[in-house]
Every structure is written in structure tokens, then in C-alpha cells.
Amino acid sequence: MTSLTRLMTGMMLVLLPGFAFGHDYTLGDLRIEHPVARSAAATAMTSAGYLTVLNTGAEADTLIAVEAPFTRVELHSAITDADGITRMVKQETGIVIAPGETLTLAPGGFHVMFMGLNGDALEVGEAVEGTLVFERAGRLDVSFNVEDVAATGADHNLNHDTMDHDAHMSGDD
Numbered sequence: 001m002t003s004l005t006r007l008m009t010g011m012m013l014v015l016l017p018g019f020a021f022g023h024d025y026t027l028g029d030l031r032i033e034h035p036v037a038r039s040a041a042a043t044a045m046t047s048a049g050y051l052t053v054l055n056t057g058a059e060a061d062t063l064i065a066v067e068a069p070f071t072r073v074e075l076h077s078a079i080t081d082a083d084g085i086t087r088m089v090k091q092e093t094g095i096v097i098a099p100g101e102t103l104t105l106a107p108g109g110f111h112v113m114f115m116g117l118n119g120d121a122l123e124v125g126e127a128v129e130g131t132l133v134f135e136r137a138g139r140l141d142v143s144f145n146v147e148d149v150a151a152t153g154a155d156h157n158l159n160h161d162t163m164d165h166d167a168h169m170s171g172d173d
Helices: 003-021
Strands: 024-027 030-038 046-055 061-067 072-080 086-090 095-097 102-105 111-115 127-134 138-147
Touching: 024 138, 030 127, 046 061, 046 138, 061 072, 095 102
Parallel strands: 030 138
Antiparallel strands: 024 030, 030 046, 046 102, 046 111, 061 095, 061 127, 072 086, 072 111, 127 138
């Protein structure tokens, strides 16, 4: 194998995973990285979405909403009490991203809650089209790639189907 062939092979091995798995977006001073949705069986009523937002600007911005084709879509945080019970708390005013800071929506913390799947399975390889709504930067259309979050090691043994969702499933909040 020639040096050029080794170099080209090495470059392909480094670059191709980024093309296959990374899908990033930019909106003003915000960089949005790898929006994903948790795969869900047809019997599931909920799923979750995750992403990272980097604020490279000099002013704070707030992720105030996410829109997607489900009955309800909300921003949540997961809070575990002293008894080990994890419950979801709706972020009524959004989630602030301070200047120079990174907001990570991930299992066990802040996340997008997709509710009312109504028998529509989210299968690995599909995409959920959505819109991120920021207070300052505005609206950004994104694709949440459906992935098996547990298989990526990012799940942290978190199971949305067994969590206390009563506070936000009634529709009265």
C-alpha cells in the first residue's frame, strides 16, 4: 500500500462517520448539533428528543419551544427525588443558553418530550421533522434522526414509559 493510499484510507475513516452520523445546523450565533429522537414501539405513547445547542454569541438566547407532528411537544427536565422517583417537569418559560455556553438535551436531564404518538412507531433510520423556536434567533427547521438511544450508550437506564408523566398528560397544565 502506498503512502498516498494509506493517507486517503485514513482520511476516509476519519471523515465518513461525521457524514453518516452528524447533522448540524446554524442559526445566527447558535450551533445545533445532532438532533435525535428515541426510537419507540407502536404501543408507546411518548418518545424523547435530544440535541446540543452552542451559543457562540455575546447574548443569551432561550429555546422556548419545539414543534413536531405530535399531539403535544414540550421541553422537559427530568428530576429524581430522594426516593429515587424520576418525574418530568415542563419548562414553562423555555431553557436559557447563556453566551459562550452549551445546552445539552440528553437522557436524564433536559429533553424534548414527544407525546401522543398514537400507535405511530418511531423506527431507527426514520426522521421526525421539527422546528426549534428560539426567543432571539427565531425558528429553525431540523430533522430529529430516529436512533436506538439505549444502543448508543447514552440512555443511562432511563425509561420514559415507566416515569411519572401524570402531571403533564392530563392536558390541564
